Amino acid sequence: METSGYTTQIRDGLFDPSPRDSIFRVKAAVADELAALDDTARIRSTDFFNHTFAPDFVLTWPDKAERHVFLRMSYDLNALVEDVALIDSHDPFIFGLTPNEGTEKDSRIDGAVEESGAMFAEPDALERLIDRKKTDSTANMLSNAIAQGGRGTFIGNEAVEFASVVSRGFEAASDVKAAGTAEAISEIEERLGGPQAWRMNRVLQAVWEGSEGPLMLFPGKADLSGRLNIESLRYLVTYMRTDDPEFWKRVGRGLKMADLEHLDFAASRPNIERLIKANLDILSARAMVLVDDPLGVGEIDRESKFSWDIRERRLTFEAPGFFAFIGATKKDLESVRKTTANPVAVSTFVDRAEKAELAEVTLHSGSEVFILKHEDGAIDTHRLVGVSGQFDGPSEVTQAIATSSSGRVTVDLTAMSGTGQTRSKIRLADLLVTATPLLRDLPYEDTEALNHYLAYEVDHGGVTLDVPDDEESLVDDGVAGGAEPDDEDE
Known part of the structure; x- marks a missing residue:
């Protein structure tokens, strides 16, 4: 031998x-x-x-x-x-x-x-x-x-x-x-x-x-829980060695965002990122909070411009100069660190919103507040500039509601947050792609890279998105700042 x-x-x-x-x-x-x-x-x-x-x-x-x-x-x-x-x-x-x-x-x-x-x-x-x-x-x-x-x-x-x-x-x-x-x-x-x-x-x-x-x-003793449990998911991302997106999609059809928070990103990052990428069409999230990271802690270890990680026991989306906490409900993010932010000048917001489909924008000028809505389509940013010129003093944007492919997202520029409106089944990728460019000035190449990194194809095979079963989230996850939800969300 x-x-x-x-x-x-x-x-x-x-x-x-x-x-x-x-x-x-x-x-x-x-x-x-x-x-x-x-x-x-x-x-x-x-x-x-x-x-x-x-x-x-x-x-x-x-x-x-x-x-x-x-x-x-x-x-x-x-x-x-x-x-x-x-x-x-x-x-x-x-x-x-x-x-x-x-x-x-x-x-x-x-x-x-x-x-x-x-x-x-x-x-x-x-x-x-x-x-x-x-x-x-x-x-x-x-x-x-x-x-x-x-x-x-x-x-x-x-x-x-x-x-x-x-x-x-x-x-x-x-x-x-x-x-x-x-x-x-x-x-x-x-x-x-x-x-x-x-x-x-x-x-x-x-x-x-x-x-x-x-x-x-299935020709074996079936687990009737309906999805891959945490122990098996950990086992899979630790020991599987394949970059085949179809494999990660097949095993991740029952994946929930909360499952990701139990995984060891440091030990199994490549497989976890493959799992997330392959299942962006079914992963949903209710809220995000963007935090400045000027020192770029951890950025040197990233193989690409963007990545996923865990901070303070929450899933985060990592990017150059900032990261975003992700929550299945708005309540999940109450305890995470936040970046202090100021309202954004209308001209700056217009630049950020170049590719956004805006349904509502809230303007402040001193003690005056003006909410501009469009019931049937997107707000023309030229109209927004015109309205802001009617104030006696300078005006700023504090909040906006933007439409994504899976629902409307409330973007609070003072809280640096994005929140899916009540009963909306917002995909994780849509939440980030919609809210991030409105919350932060991004170079054109970073915006394009963000869209590419979070791109997905919708599976039309009857997949149901994960909807938070926290009843409180259905009450207070609607519109930040006390604004009333649209009729369609009530």
Whole structure:
């Protein structure tokens, strides 16, 4: 059997004539291979080596999961059977340091680990799976699942064969083909422990449903919650490696903005941004607050002009010189930091509103207030300039209502906020594209880049946007500054 990489390092370490150096080299090579198998695991080496009761390594994960790894010196079936019976550890991971010298696997290996929920794996089998991760995005998720909850044996090509079945299962689910999906589900349930099997199957279900597969025909135990839950979503964005927008769209059809606030952007930003981009046509938001960021904190780490992040436990849209907090309801943003702003001169506002479709504008001049409305169309900004000239003193714009493709947005220039009007189902992208240019002076190229970054195509397949179920938001999310809502919003 040809070996390379980690397998060779382990074998060379075993033949080191110095016992101390041999142990050091073997454990270092194994630790490197475990890290390559799952880079999210924290790997702690113990002071033991090839001990019957004490583990050689302890793997832990951010979700508090833990697994003990036991190294074994030889491919001795009798010793292995005895060791499994003696190990006082839940779901032990037994790492065989020397490969099977025979041409076929002895079936007694499976029986030795089956009853305890243990996993026995050889370095070469895991190394082949690690190599597959370079070309198969599904293998990244699977390698984590195997590290945390693999069970049974992984010898020779068994790990990559498992990965092949699961990869074909994802393809089958995306094509709504029951046979290939069912084969993957069967392998997952046989090869993985309960929590890991459930998560992988839940992601398969999300692909199936995202491809408009009927839930009642899903060939596995279906999760009836109606959407990908937070645990499965975290798992997906952490371990999936694909930039295919159709995949992220299929799994994100039930996505809500609140789900995003539970994700680790620092660890999984590329996938999270792909998920958001692919689902801008269904993600909705009620309110935004724009905050100046003159120092550009975090801007240097961004690969593009715009990005998404989490600040103060709220989703934010990041841009050069500013960022915007996003809320599913207006009430969500009551506690976030705000930028103090002044009313905007009419001439400045007219420049900002060049491409806006304005339904209403509120002008202030001293103690005078004038509200200009257009019932059937957009306000002509030349008309706005003319009206402002009727004041005795200078006039300023404090508030405006602009129309987006998914509803009207109230823009409060004194509060630096944008709010979807009552009962409006404003898409997140529309809220930002409509309100941001009215709240802040943007260079032409930034405005164009903003529109491009937030562009989406509407899915006409009967998708219903997320509507806040907070009754209070339906009362006070209408028009800032105390103005009455339009009749159509009442």
